[in-house]
Amino acid sequence: MTAPRYDVIAIGNAIVDVMAPASDELVDELGMTKGGMTLVDADGAKELYSAMGPAKEISGGSAANTLAGLSAMGAQCAFVGQVADDQLGNVFAHDIRAVGIDFDTAPREGEPPTARCLIFVTPDGQRTMNTFLGASQFLPPEALDQEAIGGARILYLEGYLWDPEEPRAAMRAAIETAKAAGRKVAFTLSDAFVIDRHGDDFRALIADGLIDILFANKVELAAITGEDDFDAGIDALKDQVPVLVVTRSEDGAVCVTDGERSEVAAEPIDKVVDTTGAGDLFAAGFLFGYVRGEEPARCLRRGAIAAAEIISHYGARSEADLAKLMADKLG
């Protein structure tokens, strides 16, 4: 096994977030489930956009957000994801390369346009997402650079992208490549709706020993295990994956590594402005510690610190210097 070229290579949705403040009443009126993610088609996206207030456009995408955080902390990263050859695709590509991430997936010509996620942020900081997947769902298996995947310590996969057919095939192929090269596979369950649709796939991947590091929040933990009780959910999964990381919002997070449980409290912040990207950045902090061989408790702390930064402002890409923030907080 040659020395890894990357710390983490990720396959994910290539999305630009379109974010605006919204009242709870508006979220209700539009029939959205507050805090959740819903897929919408082009017409649905157009209709919701009309109902939205003045917005900001900030690059997003779950795995891409995680990588941006990792790269900001100093990790070597590569991203694979499909944009269209349009202005928003150009924005996405610029923003991910600007933090030093290798991104070589060629833009896709023609329709549909680059994916966008319309995010309504209520006064409590909760985000309600409506995703138009656009070009993102057409990531072909040929887009994968097998050498790059084999040359990364960790292959990181986003559950959201398991839904469309082509990227699912691409991710299955990537898992094989990573495993054959003796690398670790990390997976984030993304959202309960993905588990509703593909839970059997995920459980099979786990049972087959193909997932080394699994990220979930408490809702996803319940959905994948069928256990409503948090600890019962942890117990149901902890022996099936070498590293299990479960976040639970203001109650911090839990990690079980080879049967050993560690916990971290949420990092205190003044005001939750926008929770978009909280889980993504938690994963970034955790993985940064993990690839450096740190103790689980320290990995968790890094996750909590990165998550606290992201929810203190609009958007799922860090505004603070994460490397400096980690150094200030952890020494």
Next chain:
Amino acid sequence: MTAPRYDVIAIGNAIVDVMAPASDELVDELGMTKGGMTLVDADGAKELYSAMGPAKEISGGSAANTLAGLSAMGAQCAFVGQVADDQLGNVFAHDIRAVGIDFDTAPREGEPPTARCLIFVTPDGQRTMNTFLGASQFLPPEALDQEAIGGARILYLEGYLWDPEEPRAAMRAAIETAKAAGRKVAFTLSDAFVIDRHGDDFRALIADGLIDILFANKVELAAITGEDDFDAGIDALKDQVPVLVVTRSEDGAVCVTDGERSEVAAEPIDKVVDTTGAGDLFAAGFLFGYVRGEEPARCLRRGAIAAAEIISHYGARSEADLAKLMADKLG
């Protein structure tokens, strides 16, 4: 004269701002004049974008920012400006309509794309702007709705847009329409470089009594009058326009109305994050008071409050509820 349909109708650049933090060293290296605005062509914009860190896209444009502020305070407004039929054009149109502004200029087909302004924000909060005018410079005189212009209390014009030929012709026509309808014409000088190129035009407009309300900052005041001393500059202009408003950053602002001088201090804020839009929002606050017939001192205070809000965060569109902010501060 029928009752005005609008408080303010504005003609301006239809621009999306692309904003990123930058070091002073980077601004130096790229040969930019810190704090200024430079026009760039498509290649120049591409090159600068490559050198830029991860960015946020937020609708901008000087006069459009002013209108967005006015509309947020409760004024009735209409905007005239040229976007292309592309994604950024769609973003601009959405954001301006979402605050309740009428915007009926048809998007322009084909190249060039919608205008964008690459804004490098240094740690002191100062913004350095590089504008690719794109479709914005092709606003044709036919785009003007003469009835709407004649039906607005104030026609507000942005000096930046005096530079390209077609919009300049459109603005000259609009001034005639407004004057014939007995309306007021407000003009912002925008930047010293515009005065370098078109100062004679501006001085002629002023001498001909076509400008009722003139906005400038201290640098522009010096450029238009040739007087380096602030008070000498004020004296040189004050008898030529009925209302003269000059901002001077942290030193507040001065207004001379029919020979009578009023002043306001800058509104104190915790931290200057990004000065983009400070002048635009000052104008918004001032005009809001003006159209309601308030005393100059109160108009100035509104300007100072709106400017303080905009420089406390990224972007030139207000994040706070300006109407509520005004009520809280002014009763």
